[in-house]
């Protein structure tokens with residue numbers, strides 16, 4: 001597996017990822033910048049034939065190829081103990097496009113011990129490589145297209161903590 005180049009600090013609006021790449025950041029031990037080519041090298045590729053509905057454009061049919069989101073996110077080492085399911089269940093993932101569209105998933109949706117949804121980061125859509133455009137989030141279990149975020153520039157992960165409560169030890 002080709003290791004992504006680590007960045008020494010959390011990305012901000014002033015440190016955008018290069019075109020076609022995205023930053024993995026948030027509560028992680030190793031923030032990383034990944035290009036679409038990296039997604040093709042390091043992980044098992046999955047194929048998904050999907051149909052999703054758009055309120056304005058109607059049903060869309062696409063075939064996507066790419067690695068599982070949860071496997072890609074593991075390289076950044078999210079700030080949970082991987083052995084503690086209860087701790088993992090508090091984490092949220094926010095995926096943003098370069099145009100400002102952003103959406104969230106719960107980590108538990110994609111975790112094999114919880115929802116186990118085969119959410120992908122696409123390297124190809126309908127046999128077209130996405131290197132120049134950037135990866136696209138693929139949520140095959142969604143009926144609506146809103147979470148199929150295209151031209152992804154950032155993926156953040158962090159725990160939801162109730163206001164005023166310290167991190168739990170369980």
Ligand SMILES: Nc1nc2c(c(=O)[nH]1)N[C@H]1C(S)=C(S)[C@@H](COP(=O)(O)O)O[C@H]1N2
Pocket residue numbers: 053054055057060097098099101144145146147148149150151
């Ligand atoms: N970056 C980005 N991705 C996006 C959107 C968007 O506005 N920006 N719209 C979403 C919505 S609402 C739908 S239905 C699908 C399909 O959008 P399309 O009509 O552009 O194919 O893309 C999703 N991904």
Ligand SMILES: [Mo]
Pocket residue numbers: 053054055056145146
């Ligand atoms: Mo949509």
